[in-house]
Amino acid sequence: MKKIIILNLILSVSFTSLAGAAPGEECPPPLIEANRELDGLVHVLRSVSNAQFKKALDLKVNHDGEGSLSVHYENGKPKLLRLTYKNSGGEKSEVITFDDIAKGKDISYEHQDMKGKAIIVKAATPFENGGKYRFELKLRSKIKPDSYTTHILDFAAHPEKQQMLKDNKVFKQLIISPGIKMFSWDGTFKKADFR
Numbered sequence: 001m002k003k004i005i006i007l008n009l010i011l012s013v014s015f016t017s018l019a020g021a022a023p024g025e026e027c028p029p030p031l032i033e034a035n036r037e038l039d040g041l042v043h044v045l046r047s048v049s050n051a052q053f054k055k056a057l058d059l060k061v062n063h064d065g066e067g068s069l070s071v072h073y074e075n076g077k078p079k080l081l082r083l084t085y086k087n088s089g090g091e092k093s094e095v096i097t098f099d100d101i102a103k104g105k106d107i108s109y110e111h112q113d114m115k116g117k118a119i120i121v122k123a124a125t126p127f128e129n130g131g132k133y134r135f136e137l138k139l140r141s142k143i144k145p146d147s148y149t150t151h152i153l154d155f156a157a158h159p160e161k162q163q164m165l166k167d168n169k170v171f172k173q174l175i176i177s178p179g180i181k182m183f184s185w186d187g188t189f190k191k192a193d194f195r
Helices: 002-020 029-051 098-102
Strands: 053-061 065-074 077-087 090-097 107-109 119-129 132-142 147-156 163-166 169-171 173-181 184-194
Touching: 053 077, 077 098, 090 098, 098 119, 147 184
Parallel strands: 053 173, 132 184
Antiparallel strands: 053 065, 065 077, 077 090, 107 119, 119 132, 132 147, 147 163, 163 169, 173 184
């Protein structure tokens, strides 16, 4: 909480200083230095925030990019699920609470040029059972109408030794192979490897 207050204070001072400058007037060197310090502080705060998440698995989409799925715990229970993904188009990070997942919300991927969700991660039934959480990973296998290949994954949640399981076998990396036609993605996924 103190870090957030300090960051808000620095941001308000920086923006107040910027607002006082006349149009076309250059920022004085102390403000430039303050902005550098602010960038450094934001980087430190992000690092602290990242350290609170424990990586559950590595993710790779062949011919596109890679990322990871991480979990944040509070009092030994999983509270937040974070998906990060990076490709040539940039980096994306999405966070969802385990409570929201239990209520039916999902993490999904929809390409801007192709309607419909291509990847969906959501709660399976039952979602929680004895410290394990069950997920459905749905990969679009056909378009018009959309149909999906579904993989059931279990997450054994423990802050010190968490595990992702497929058919009771532990895996640390998920590799997804997209469908390719004429050297471009056809909107589907052909294969998922759990390693």
